[in-house]
Amino acid sequence: MKDSLEEIKERLERATSGPWRYGGYIRGKDKFNSQDFVVSETAKVRCRGEEEEKLVCLSPNYESRGFSNEENDMVFIANAPSDIEWLIEEVERLQKAINRIENIIEKRRL
Numbered sequence: 001m002k003d004s005l006e007e008i009k010e011r012l013e014r015a016t017s018g019p020w021r022y023g024g025y026i027r028g029k030d031k032f033n034s035q036d037f038v039v040s041e042t043a044k045v046r047c048r049g050e051e052e053e054k055l056v057c058l059s060p061n062y063e064s065r066g067f068s069n070e071e072n073d074m075v076f077i078a079n080a081p082s083d084i085e086w087l088i089e090e091v092e093r094l095q096k097a098i099n100r101i102e103n104i105i106e107k108r109r110l
Helices: 002-014 070-109
Strands: 020-026 035-047 050-058
Touching: 002 070, 020 050, 020 070, 035 070, 050 070
Parallel strands: none
Antiparallel strands: 020 035, 035 050
């Protein structure tokens, strides 16, 4: 578990800084230009001379409203960094608690 947890932490650290948020749905001129998107609230990019939130994820380039779970998927993606960070902290806390309990049990055996 520890190796996997370290790998997850490294991927999280390399990803665009968060928190991320669901940016919404943009309806294009036709069904092939409508998309949901996720942006970083802290990572910024310069676009046309102005600073904007960095785009993190863009849905497929077609309109599928009513036929998929796209908005929920994008909200899930947007919350992934914060959720994963919390889960890592919780796993580490529980691992420490398990180690303390194991130490107490070992001392009582002696």
